[in-house]
Amino acid sequence: MKKIVIVGSGINGLVAANYLVKEGYDVTIIEKKDSTGGACIKDSIQIENKKIDFAYGATVLGMMPDFIFKETGLVDKVEGFYPKTPKLVYFQGDNKTTKIFQNHDQLEKELREKWNEKGRISDFRNDENKVINFIQKLYKEAISPSLELANQILGKELTSMWISGTAKDLLDHYFTSDKTKLYMGMTVIESGPASIYDPGTAFTIPLMDSGSVYDGYWGYVKTGIWKITESLTKINSDLGVKIHLSSSINEVDAFNNSVSFVKDDKDYKLNYDHLIFATDPVTPSNLINDFKNEKNNLDLIGTSGKVTAFFKNPVRWKESNNYSDSFRFIFSTDTLKDFEDASQNALKNSGDYFPGFIQIYPDGSAQRTMGNKENYDKLIFFTKNLSYNKKANDLEDIKKKIVSTVLPYIENSDDLVYSKFLTPKDLNETFLFPKGNIDHLTMTGNQNFDKRTFSSQSSNFYSYFDYNNIYYCGAGSFPCGSVAGTPGYMCSKQIIKAIKQ
Ligand SMILES: Cc1cc2nc3c(=O)[nH]c(=O)nc-3n(C[C@H](O)[C@H](O)[C@H](O)COP(=O)(O)OP(=O)(O)OC[C@H]3O[C@@H](n4cnc5c(N)ncnc54)[C@H](O)[C@@H]3O)c2cc1C
Numbered sequence: 001m002k003k004i005v006i007v008g009s010g011i012n013g014l015v016a017a018n019y020l021v022k023e024g025y026d027v028t029i030i031e032k033k034d035s036t037g038g039a040c041i042k043d044s045i046q047i048e049n050k051k052i053d054f055a056y057g058a059t060v061l062g063m064m065p066d067f068i069f070k071e072t073g074l075v076d077k078v079e080g081f082y083p084k085t086p087k088l089v090y091f092q093g094d095n096k097t098t099k100i101f102q103n104h105d106q107l108e109k110e111l112r113e114k115w116n117e118k119g120r121i122s123d124f125r126n127d128e129n130k131v132i133n134f135i136q137k138l139y140k141e142a143i144s145p146s147l148e149l150a151n152q153i154l155g156k157e158l159t160s161m162w163i164s165g166t167a168k169d170l171l172d173h174y175f176t177s178d179k180t181k182l183y184m185g186m187t188v189i190e191s192g193p194a195s196i197y198d199p200g201t202a203f204t205i206p207l208m209d210s211g212s213v214y215d216g217y218w219g220y221v222k223t224g225i226w227k228i229t230e231s232l233t234k235i236n237s238d239l240g241v242k243i244h245l246s247s248s249i250n251e252v253d254a255f256n257n258s259v260s261f262v263k264d265d266k267d268y269k270l271n272y273d274h275l276i277f278a279t280d281p282v283t284p285s286n287l288i289n290d291f292k293n294e295k296n297n298l299d300l301i302g303t304s305g306k307v308t309a310f311f312k313n314p315v316r317w318k319e320s321n322n323y324s325d326s327f328r329f330i331f332s333t334d335t336l337k338d339f340e341d342a343s344q345n346a347l348k349n350s351g352d353y354f355p356g357f358i359q360i361y362p363d364g365s366a367q368r369t370m371g372n373k374e375n376y377d378k379l380i381f382f383t384k385n386l387s388y389n390k391k392a393n394d395l396e397d398i399k400k401k402i403v404s405t406v407l408p409y410i411e412n413s414d415d416l417v418y419s420k421f422l423t424p425k426d427l428n429e430t431f432l433f434p435k436g437n438i439d440h441l442t443m444t445g446n447q448n449f450d451k452r453t454f455s456s457q458s459s460n461f462y463s464y465f466d467y468n469n470i471y472y473c474g475a476g477s478f479p480c481g482s483v484a485g486t487p488g489y490m491c492s493k494q495i496i497k498a499i500k501q
Pocket residue numbers: 007008009010011012013030031032033036037038039040056057058059060061062063247248249278279280283305306422427431432438439440473474475476480481482483484
């Protein structure tokens with residue numbers, strides 16, 4: 001029986017384990033921490049003696065392919081939904097939101113009225129859907145991304161605009177108003193300070209909508225998103241996956257195909273036929289004994305932070321309170337130039353915080369909609385752009401600034417009882433992300449699409465450099481981070497194919 005060892009039990013390690021154990025292989029996961037889940041875990045606090053659980057890292061679900069949700073068995077264990085109501089956007093100073101309707105005609109009308117947009121919303125959405133269909137085909141069939149294939153399927157024009165082009169050119173092609181460009185293009189800097197002028201950054205825009213578990217939208221999981229990794233751990237254990245927690249790897253002997261680690265003060269050595277790193281992309285190079293290659297100049301910087309705010313009564317929005325489950329967005333810049341400057345300033349570390357946008361996820365309201373009673377309401381403020389220099393404990397003033405950007409939109413802001421802040425530096429320490437990037441590796445153009453690989457061989461996309469039985473499938477590989485498991489799935493398919501050949 002083929003022996004597979006997987007390092008790391010985040011969503012990607014768990015998804016890879018699920019597909020490989022179902023092929024009949026002997027699968028073992030080695031995890032450094034005392035629990036599985038990686039960045040998709042819960043945290044809990046007591047406020048006035050009442051406990052509440054909340055998402056520690058990842059918060060909302062959207063990028064997972066529906067077939068992974070079904071085939072892993074998660075579909076029978078996890079409940080959730082996505083809001084059909086419009087998303088709501090505030091530019092600073094606006095009292096009224098702009099509504100991002102799912103219907104193209106309604107959206108076109110709204111953006112024309114509110115942002116004086118004279119461009120081509122429907123064409124943008126239609127072309128984006130063509131690109132998304134292409135990306136989803138790569139996922140399902142576990143096909144390595146390549147420009148050649150993109151050219152064949154999408155044609156040269158769409159490929160150069162949507163895949164190899166700059167986000168700036170893509171946005172300028174379809175839209176006239178900077179506000180529309182900011183809203184449609186904000187995901188380019190969602191994890192880190194990618195420049196919108198960088199070739200290859202256009203691709204991040206369709207990428208972030210390429211999940212299918214919620215039809216390309218983002219939504220919620222009953223209880224919390226950690227139910228995904230918690231349930232998958234249980235499913236995998238029932239299928240026979242062995243999991244070693246609190247295990248510290250000393251060395252990977254790539255010559256003799258073995259991993260040595262210490263757990264509870266005891267030494268262990270596991271032999272493998274295939275070894276998968278479902279970790280951050282820096283860890284394998286530190287552990288493999290004869291590792292010589294080095295992919296130089298990795299862009300690892302993250303600039304995202306998160307505030308979780310707890311309210312003693314359900315939040316009442318001053319505007320559109322009936323859309324209580326809708327995501328809201330507050331932009332602090334209203335030109336592309338200011339947006340780019342704020343993001344690049346965080347990269348240069350020239351201050352602690354450069355307000356860009358705050359995405360507000362009303363998880364507490366969504367929990368009520370799903371029938372989950374909790375002691376407090378909670379809002380999550382996913383925030384840009386924080387420099388990679390300080391921990392939240394040293395940035396109390398910045399937390400206050402973020403919170404005070406949101407509170408004016410809330411009727412009962414006095415009900416806020418507690419808030420918890422995480423900066424990129426905290427993400428490094430808490431989740432072992434090398435420089436705090438939630439995608440492990442910044443989504444810059446030279447680390448996007450066909451370049452988001454460490455493999456020396458383009459046909460074996462998830463191979464780690466030129467090792468023929470060591471792989472990398474963490475968030476730093478194609479397509480990107482998020483609670484999706486797509487890299488884990490695609491990597492497992494590559495291994496299954498290699499074993500069967
Ligand atoms: C604040 C924040 C908000 C986010 N928001 C969202 C969101 O709303 N929606 C979404 O989809 N995504 C979100 N993300 C991104 C998402 O959480 C990650 O991209 C995803 O969880 C990464 O999964 P992974 O399996 O690749 O890696 P990880 O989850 O990072 O797992 C890697 C695992 O490897 C282990 N490991 C590392 N080194 C070793 C070693 N030497 N030996 C053994 N084990 C090791 C780690 O302990 C960890 O368990 C967010 C992330 C953060 C931090």
